[in-house]
Amino acid sequence: MLKRRAIDPTLAFGLIFAILFVAIAIVYPLVRVLGTAFEPAAGPYFERFLLRPTFQTIIGRTVVLGLTVGLAGTLLGFLWAFVQARVAAPAWLKRVLHLIALVPSVSPPFAVAISMIVLFGRRGMISYGLFGIEGNVYGLPGMTVVMALSFFPVVYLTMVGLMRALDPAMEEASANLGGSKVRTFLRVTMPMLLPGLASSFLLLFVEAIADLGNPLTIGGDYVVLSARLFIAISGEYDLLAAAVLAVILIVPALGVYLVQKYFADRASVVSVTGKPAGSVALVTDWRVRWPLLALNVFIAAFIALVYVTMIAGAFTRLLGIDNSFTLNNFSYVLSGLGSEAMLDTTRLSAYSTVIAGFLGMLIAFLVVRMKFFGKGLLDFGTMLGIAVPGTIFGIGYLLAFNDPTRVAGFTLIPKLTGGQALLAGELAIIMVFIVRSTPAGLRAGVAALQQIDPSLEEASVSLGANRAVTFGRITLPLIRPAFLSGLVYAFARSMTTISAVIFLTTPETKIMTQQIYAETDAGRFGNAFAYIVILIGIVLLVIALLQTFIGLATGAERRVKSEN
Amino acid sequence: MTKAGTLILENVTKEFKTPEGRMVKAVDAASLTIQPGEFLTLLGPSGCGKTTTLRMIAGFEFPSSGRIVLDGRDIAMVPPDKREMAMVFQSYALFPHLTVYENVAYGLRIRRQSNEAIRQKVLSTLSMVGLEGKERRRPSELSGGQQQRVALGRAMAIEPRVLLFDEPLSNLDAKLRVSLRSEIRRLQKQLGITSVYVTHDQAEAMALSDRIVVMNAGRIEQADTPDAIYARPANRFVADFIGRANVLPVEVLGVGAGGADVRLAGETHTGLPCDPAVKAGGSAHIVVRPQAMQVGKGGAGLPARVRSATYLGNMVEYELSWGEHTLIVEDYSVIPGGALREGEEARWTFAPSRAYVLPA
Numbered sequence: 004m005l006k007r008r009a010i011d012p013t014l015a016f017g018l019i020f021a022i023l024f025v026a027i028a029i030v031y032p033l034v035r036v037l038g039t040a041f042e043p044a045a046g047p048y049f050e051r052f053l054l055r056p057t058f059q060t061i062i063g064r065t066v067v068l069g070l071t072v073g074l075a076g077t078l079l080g081f082l083w084a085f086v087q088a089r090v091a092a093p094a095w096l097k098r099v100l101h102l103i104a105l106v107p108s109v110s111p112p113f114a115v116a117i118s119m120i121v122l123f124g125r126r127g128m129i130s131y132g133l134f135g136i137e138g139n140v141y142g143l144p145g146m147t148v149v150m151a152l153s154f155f156p157v158v159y160l161t162m163v164g165l166m167r168a169l170d171p172a173m174e175e176a177s178a179n180l181g182g183s184k185v186r187t188f189l190r191v192t193m194p195m196l197l198p199g200l201a202s203s204f205l206l207l208f209v210e211a212i213a214d215l216g217n218p219l220t221i222g223g224d225y226v227v228l229s230a231r232l233f234i235a236i237s238g239e240y241d242l243l244a245a246a247v248l249a250v251i252l253i254v255p256a257l258g259v260y261l262v263q264k265y266f267a268d269r270a271s272v273v274s275v276t277g278k279p280a281g282s283v284a285l286v287t288d289w290r291v292r293w294p295l296l297a298l299n300v301f302i303a304a305f306i307a308l309v310y311v312t313m314i315a316g317a318f319t320r321l322l323g324i325d326n327s328f329t330l331n332n333f334s335y336v337l338s339g340l341g342s343e344a345m346l347d348t349t350r351l352s353a354y355s356t357v358i359a360g361f362l363g364m365l366i367a368f369l370v371v372r373m374k375f376f377g378k379g380l381l382d383f384g385t386m387l388g389i390a391v392p393g394t395i396f397g398i399g400y401l402l403a404f405n406d407p408t409r410v411a412g413f414t415l416i417p418k419l420t421g422g423q424a425l426l427a428g429e430l431a432i433i434m435v436f437i438v439r440s441t442p443a444g445l446r447a448g449v450a451a452l453q454q455i456d457p458s459l460e461e462a463s464v465s466l467g468a469n470r471a472v473t474f475g476r477i478t479l480p481l482i483r484p485a486f487l488s489g490l491v492y493a494f495a496r497s498m499t500t501i502s503a504v505i506f507l508t509t510p511e512t513k514i515m516t517q518q519i520y521a522e523t524d525a526g527r528f529g530n531a532f533a534y535i536v537i538l539i540g541i542v543l544l545v546i547a548l549l550q551t552f553i554g555l556a557t558g559a560e561r562r563v564k565s566e567n
Numbered sequence: 568m569t570k571a572g573t574l575i576l577e578n579v580t581k582e583f584k585t586p587e588g589r590m591v592k593a594v595d596a597a598s599l600t601i602q603p604g605e606f607l608t609l610l611g612p613s614g615c616g617k618t619t620t621l622r623m624i625a626g627f628e629f630p631s632s633g634r635i636v637l638d639g640r641d642i643a644m645v646p647p648d649k650r651e652m653a654m655v656f657q658s659y660a661l662f663p664h665l666t667v668y669e670n671v672a673y674g675l676r677i678r679r680q681s682n683e684a685i686r687q688k689v690l691s692t693l694s695m696v697g698l699e700g701k702e703r704r705r706p707s708e709l710s711g712g713q714q715q716r717v718a719l720g721r722a723m724a725i726e727p728r729v730l731l732f733d734e735p736l737s738n739l740d741a742k743l744r745v746s747l748r749s750e751i752r753r754l755q756k757q758l759g760i761t762s763v764y765v766t767h768d769q770a771e772a773m774a775l776s777d778r779i780v781v782m783n784a785g786r787i788e789q790a791d792t793p794d795a796i797y798a799r800p801a802n803r804f805v806a807d808f809i810g811r812a813n814v815l816p817v818e819v820l821g822v823g824a825g826g827a828d829v830r831l832a833g834e835t836h837t838g839l840p841c842d843p844a845v846k847a848g849g850s851a852h853i854v855v856r857p858q859a860m861q862v863g864k865g866g867a868g869l870p871a872r873v874r875s876a877t878y879l880g881n882m883v884e885y886e887l888s889w890g891e892h893t894l895i896v897e898d899y900s901v902i903p904g905g906a907l908r909e910g911e912e913a914r915w916t917f918a919p920s921r922a923y924v925l926p927a
Contacts, residue, residue: 461627462660462718464647466674466725476673480664 013471017365018375024362025384027416028434032399033391036253039246039402048247058231062251065212065227068146069255072211073204075151079302080158080203086299087159088166090292091285096300103303104156106310109542111499111516112153113216114535117523118309119149120221121322128312128323141223149217152306154210158203165199171283184288198269205263209256213392215502216516220523228252229394229502236506242402249395260390316532332533341530344513349541351429351512352497355436356545359493362437363444364486368474370445371452372460382445389442393502396438400431401506420507427511432504436497443496444489451485452478487553494549495542571603571761572638572651572728574624579633579643581619593619595785596633601729604759606752608772611782612808618733620782621765625731626650637728653722654731657738659714661706667693667717668702674725688724695754696720712743719751723758730755732764736771748774769809773797781805799840799923806854806925813855813894819924821847827924829853832869836917841924852925857897859921862887864907868916873907883907887915 039045052058083104087097107115123130123138123145130138139145169192177187218230226234228248235245286292316322320329335341369375370382388396404419418424419431459481463473479486501516508514515538522531581594594616601607609617622628624635626647635643642650653674661670671692675685693699696716706714715735722730732751736744752775755762766772772779773793780790781804789801800806803814817829827841829851845851861868862885871887871894883906887894896915898906907913 456658456660458656458658458660459662461625461647462654462656462721463662463673464627465625465650465652465654465731466721467648467651467677468673469646469648472677477662481662 013469014369014373014474017471018369018373021362021366021369021381021385022377024437025381028438029384029387032396032403033387035402036246036249036395036399039243040250042243045243045247048244052244052247052251061226061228061231064143064225065229065252066255068143068150068225068227069208069212069259071143071147072150072154073208075147076155076207076211077158077200077204079151079155080162081200082295082299082302083155083159084162084166086295087163089283089286090295091287092292092296096296100299100303103306104159106306107153108156109495109499109546110310110313110539111216111501111519111535112214113149113220113501113516113520114313114539115153115309116145116149116217116221117519117528117531117535118312118316119145120523121316121528122309122312126323131323139223141221142225145221145223146217146225149221150211150214151207152309153217154207158207161203162196162199165196169195169283174283198266202263202266202269205259205266209260209263209390209392212252213256213394213502215392215394215505216520219520229392232394232398233505236398236401242398245398246402249398252392253395256392257387257390313532313535316528317536320529322528322532329529332529333537335530336533336537341518341534344515344518345534345537345541347429347512348498348515348538351432351514352436352494353545355433355440355497356490356494358433359437359440359497360444360486360490363441363489363493364448364479364482366441366445367448367452367482367485368478371449372457385445386442388438388440393435393439393500393504394506396435396503397506400435400503404431421509424509428507428509429512431507432512432514435503435507436493436500439500439503440489440493440496443492444485447485447488447492448482451482455481483553487549490549490553491546494545498538498542571759573603574601574729574761574763575599575634575636576620576624577634577636579620579623579630579635581616581623581628582631592785594623594630597782597785597787599780599787599790601761601763603761606755606762606764606775606777608764608766608776608779609782610766610769610772610779610808611788613767614784615782616785617765617767617780617782621731621733621763624729624763625652625654650729651725651727652729652731653725653727654733655715655718655722655735657734659706659711659718659738661714661717661721663706665706666702667698667704667706667709670706670717671721671724673721678725692720692724695723696750711739712747715739715747716750719754723754723760726758726760728761730760730762732762732766734766735764737766737768744771745774751775779809781808783808799842800854800925801842802925803852803854806923811857811895813857813860813892814852814925815855815892816927817851817853817924819845819847819849819851826919827851829924834869836919836922839919839922839924842926844926845924846926850927852927854923854925855917856921857884857895858899860894860896860915860917862896862898862907862913862915864911864913866914868914871913871915873909873911873913876907876909878906885913887913889915 083100086092087101119140120127122128123140125131125137125139127138127140130136173191173195174187177191178184182190212227213229215229215233218227219233222230228251232245232248232252235241235248312322317332318328318330319326336345366381366385370378400420404416405421407414407418408416419434420428424431455478460473460477463477464470468476499516501520504514505517505520508517515534519531519534522528522534576597576599579594579597580592582590583593585591597616597620599607609620611617619628623630623643626642626645630643633643634641637650662673665673668689671689672685675688680688689702693702696719698713698716698720701709701713706717709717718735735751736747739747748771764772764775776793778790779793779796781788781796783804789796789805796805796809800809806812806814815831817831820828820830820835822841822845826838827845828835828837829839831853839853869889871889874886874888874893877884882897882899885896885898885907887896894915
């Protein structure tokens with residue numbers, strides 16, 4: 004038969020690399036977690052964790068945390084988006100509010116928690132210093148505030164995109180038919196935004212129950228699953244218990260993630276309503292405008308305060324107790340004992356950013372443009388990297404790579420984690436960085452590729468360029484904005500993540516987020532803040548460099564879909 | 568210079584699986600021989616398989632069975648970048664991040680030609696398609712017609728053995744379509760490149776082609792010169808699809824050297840051109856173009872009622888109800904005030920030499 008078909012060797016290599024990566028770095032560790040959790044010896048653990056009241060409380064608390072963070076974060080994101088897209092306000096004010104909303108996305112998620120402790124804790128600068136109250140930020144309310152502030156930017160960006168994409172003609176039609184502004188908002192605008200809100204809520208739910216940094220720093224007695232899991236490993240070194248807890252955590256996390264994807268796909272349908280005909284009528288009624296603006300400015304000021312506290316804390320001995328100026332914290336991080344973690348983290352993040360950036364675009368290209376068996380699985384497998392909580396990858400890596408993998412006496416995968424690991428454990432850390440950051444690049448790449456008329460690539464091929472040359476010369480330049488955002492995300496994510504990597508650091512390889520946690524735990528807030536400030540500085544610097552070298556606007560994206 | 572290719576399709580079939588799991592033949596045993604330098608058009612309604620055929624020639628799809636032979640070599644399974652063909656797309660498919668110059672140079676760079684050779688080729692190509700001085704523009708800074716000229720130049724610059732066109736003019740407005748199609752024809756003749764052109768616009772096909780291939784439901788209905796297709800359609804589908812036609816049932820009285828004699832509603836007509844398969848003594852159909860019909864208030868002919876009369880400037884178009892049939896008549900002898908009105912009785916007939924007899 005005629006089925007034999009010449010496959011581009013470069014592309015085949017890319018496909019094999021992608022499949023191997025997903026199989027080894029994502030699927031295999033998760034399989035090991037499941038395998039361990041379903042060993043006969045794990046049976047009593049399930050009984051213990053699912054039936055004992057203490058552990059039922061932990062599960063219940065985890066769900067409650069997910070709900071409160073989901074609700075608070077969604078409201079916050081919606082408020083921000085609504086003010087940006089729909090409320091009349093000076094341009095500079097909107098710009099400032101917009102920038103403030105982006106700050107949490109480049110800082111380690113639990114940086115806010117540390118600031119909150121310094122501001123509102125038992126000896127907090129505001130709670131005790133100003134009001135003489137012994138504040139208590141530990142527990143559910145504290146965690147909710149901190150997580151909502153840390154995670155809401157993604158909701159804001161999604162919602163503002165959706166609101167801007169809505170065709171004003173629909174609201175005009177409602178007004179034209181006699182609907183009041185309130186009625187129009189409730190009956191026309193809100194229903195169209197609902198899938199986006201639902202998807203945001205669920206996304207935050209997953210983020211909240213997956214988060215480890217905040218529960219460790221500010222959780223206090225309110226122990227949630229991820230924190231309990233951490234204790235199982237770092238305190239009890241009981242991998243069996245950890246695997247069982249991981250399975251208990253993975254069920255709601257993955258389930259809610261899949262439901263969220265369903266809503267997210269529906270939300271995107273709303274935006275495809277063609278070119279907006281008119282422009283949106285901004286809210287000018289002071290009864291609506293002033294309360295919203297005031298609330299937004301108040302919260303923005305609060306966020307600003309939290310970050311100013313970090314900077315101030317970095318330059319003082321112990322903020323709130325001994326406010327004398329010092330550069331010791333910085334010298335510790337920059338040139339002292341702490342510099343190793345800074346250099347290691349930056350270096351490893353840089354490696355993984357490059358690989359994750361290309362891998363995301365490659366998988367996006369394979370998924371959108373090629374036909375092959377198991378395409379959906381490759382996409383799904385890559386997305387597991389973000390759908391599955393990082394702590395579970397931490398356990399999975401320990402289970403999978405703490406001993407060399409041998410098949411018939413031949414070492415297939417050497418020891419990657421723990422003492423005497425290959426490259427002092429760096430390879431495992433890079434792998435986990437890539438695993439966690441490739442999904443964002445993949446989604447951005449898929450969205451960008453779907454905007455590009457396939458005939459552009461066909462034109463290149465018909466002019467004699469093979470698939471690989473076409474990818475390099477035509478596809479990649481056209482999806483450059485997505486590529487850039489993939490790189491930026493990968494670097495920021497790698498620098499700021501803690502949940503998976505905290506299990507993988509070795510005595511020789513230290514990671515900044517883990518050091519921040521350790522310094523905070525030891526009460527050395529100055530060092531922690533210096534780390535945070537430097538970390539944010541590095542992330543911003545690298546983003547600026549990436550934008551300079553890869554460029555933001557190429558002019559091409561405006562006409563990416565060649566004129567129809 | 569360009570080496571024009573001989574392209575042969577032998578029983579090319581393409582099967583697709585529908586979402587329900589059924590196998591559908593998008594192209595069904597298509598066979599064609601395209602001569603070097605020939606301009607061949609694949610014409611048909613949407614879904615007839617013309618685009619799939621073109622994409623198989625280009626290599627973007629692979630046939631389920633059959634051979635595609637270019638200059639003696641079976642290329643059915645050869646990837647598209649190894650085929651020495653170039654395609655002009657409906658959406659132009661210009662690379663938006665490259666200048667006009669770099670778009671045209673793209674295929675030459677892939678072929679690793681020297682910068683000087685590329686420069687000469689690009690500039691001569693751009694002057695050929697009338698775009699001198701636009702080298703540094705981006706595609707987005709050009710009009711639709713200019714963009715398609717760049718796409719044309721880009722395809723011709725690599726001197727392909729076969730040029731492929733996928734409805735290249737359908738995104739342009741009517742006037743531009745006409746001027747660009749004569750330019751495509753002029754350039755193609757000048758360069759002598761074998762060309763395969765897909766369109767659903769029969770006027771375009773008539774104007775451009777050495778030969779037209781009419782396709783329907785994956786099958787080739789007829790492949791012939793434009794005038795043969797129009798005057799001697801192979802079957803009722805072709806008659807209907809190319810131009811407009813009145814198709815009427817007749818009884819064949821006899822077939823001779825001077826054509827066929829037929830009886831239509833009791834009236835005998837003699838000397839009609841006829842398909843070789845038409846035999847005396849059976850029933851058949853005649854194809855009569857609207858402009859070969861004559862209509863009047865009285866006189867000879869069969870009676871009919873005027874359903875509608877539309878004044879179009881150079882002619883009046885009538886729809887006549889004749890029994891169960893609706894006849895279309897184009898009347899170019901417009902007599903001011905003398906035309907028939909809607910609802911009036913009329914009599915119609917036709918010129919036998921301009922009709923064509925098809926087997927039933």
